[in-house]
Amino acid sequence: MSADNQSATRVLQRFVMPLDKDPDVFPLYVDPEAIVLDADKDTVGGDKSAKALNAAASRQSTTTGAKIAVEDVLGRHSFRVRAGQELSFGTYFNGFAAGYWRRWTIVDSVRLDVTLTGAGAHLIVYKSMANGRSQKVDDAVVTGDGESTLSFDLTLTPFQDGGWYWFDVIAGGADAVITAATWSAEVPEDRVTPGTVTVGITTMNRPDFCAALLSQIGSDDEVKALLDEVLVMEQGTKKVADDEGFPAAEKSLDGKLRVIEQANLGGSGGFARAQLETLRAGNSSYVLFLDDDIIAEPESILRTVTFGDLARRRTIVGGHMFSIYSRADMHSYGEVINRFRFWWQSAPSVLPNWDFGARNLRSTRWLHKRIDVDFNPWFFCLIPVEVMESIGLGLPLFIKWDDSEYGVRAQAAGFPTVSMPGAAVWHVPWTDKNDALDWQAYFHQRNRFVAALLHSPFKRGGRMVFESFQHQVMHLMSMQYSVVEMRHQALLDVLDGPDKLHADLPTKLGQVRELRKQWQDADLQGDPDAFPPPRRAKPKKRDMDTEVPTRREQTKSKLIGAVRQFKGVRPLSREFPEAVLPAMDAKWYRLATLDAAVVSMPDGTSAAYYQRDPEQFRAALKKTVDIHKRLHAEWPRLAALYQERLGDVTSPDAWARTFGIEDAG
Known part of the structure; x- marks a missing residue:
């Protein structure tokens, strides 16, 4: 040779x-x-x-x-x-x-x-x-x-x-x-010498989880040999440094741990800080993002670094998610963006929530086909330094869509993402969270539209505007008025343009929470006796059907429910709910038939009291029509503006100013 x-x-x-x-x-x-x-x-x-x-x-x-x-x-x-x-x-x-x-x-x-x-x-x-x-x-x-x-x-x-x-x-x-x-x-x-890594963990009031995660990272000497630094972006009031497991965790990392306390800037603020610190130090080949509420398989770090080192081109390498509650259950295996709807989803042929304890890998055909992805969620994701130098840092979105937008942006610049089998963490499944109904609904809506304005290949975002309007109507018929108003505000902020994204980062969460408090459906109660028992003046002839209706039946429910919104409410519903619905059954086509209901949240910890308000419905419907008409009309101008400003918004200098750091590099 x-x-x-x-x-x-x-x-x-x-x-x-x-x-x-x-x-x-x-x-x-x-x-x-x-x-x-x-x-x-x-x-x-x-x-x-x-x-x-x-x-x-x-x-x-x-x-x-x-x-x-x-x-x-x-x-x-x-x-x-x-x-x-x-x-x-x-x-x-x-x-x-x-x-x-x-x-x-x-x-x-x-x-x-x-x-x-x-x-x-x-x-x-x-x-x-x-x-x-x-x-x-x-x-x-x-x-x-x-x-x-x-x-x-x-x-x-x-x-x-x-x-x-x-x-x-x-x-x-x-x-x-x-x-x-x-x-x-x-x-x-x-290609023999391994690249080195800066690990970035964003934490918010999960000191026990975070301390345990640090110990897991520090448990393997070969993993530690790859680490330049482990950064914990501390954004909460319950500090990881105060947890009883922290001293042992800190010791296990042999002086490589640094805790950075900063304002609550969300996951995007924490992960962008890790990106910025990695670039400023100039030592690492990669930054590795980890959520704080996970259980890690440390071997995954070795595997993703090795894969990244030997990749044909600079590649973002991520891992998969198993449920932290049912630990052989694969929750996320590969994610893509449907460009017409601009919505994340499992890659074609993936069957989510796969239980390896029920059917093993060797018996499961779809697990043997290579799954190509658009992005990897940032619960476990390794990003080469060259990618950050080329396309910038993450968007200042607080939470939601920062990871998917970054993957799509990297893909457009020639940097693929691979979700690598054999590299994974255990995490709380997304299906067990309330994030479509609580304050996070604002960030889902705003950030999705920001990402679509930046990357949608369709002139007016494909199905985006129509689908958003459709969802607003469904939330209105479901008596979820707080969700509707948060989504309204999200779109108004999108229409304001990209220049407020950094300024809004430390304040928007508080504003959204205050906005949400104005509606009864946002008042969550954990006590089952907090609400009156269900009662109707005239009982229904048959119990509510909890089976999933056909598409035709759903269309019928939509039409009937829409007509009902312009009629008066049944008087007894002002005092008593007409039904108590568990989260799994609280679909719009059932809620649209009621004037009041107690509805459980998906995480099972609380419930809310929904009451139909025809006046509120009419006012909110007019507002949502006006906003969506404006959004459709202004889409081309907005898309051009967001795309023009992307480089500035995601630059190290812009983030350094947000963090109060004078020198970005």
């Missing part, structure tokens, strides 16, 4: 077992179940009913009840397979997502090395294709009583569209113990 073609070995991925040995997460690391592959989409065909039936069937559990013994987890990188037992490591954290490495990195072949003991132990290497079908690739048997290392050289050529590598172990007459396993590759010498 010539001097210009020198190469060296770099470890891409290590075999790991869970830090806390929690049995709930074992399905993500080791699998005792067989393969029960779900039906192929071409076999199912295009019939709508058949596809729906197959989608439901694919979610059915295939587990036999086999369990992994906690005592078999011998350490972070070691595991015991009992005599006669067959286990697969074709799992989320221990399989090798070959399709992603094939598409996005310079790696074209990998070497699997597995070190284990146990005479007669049989190790089998498998691969899958993008359609989920698996094939045996190679195998070997341990012949002696001592420690053996079994090695396999594996090409990435057949993984253009997706697919995984993994290994299974069948123990012989004695227990087999895996003491190490790595996936490695020969890479150019200039």
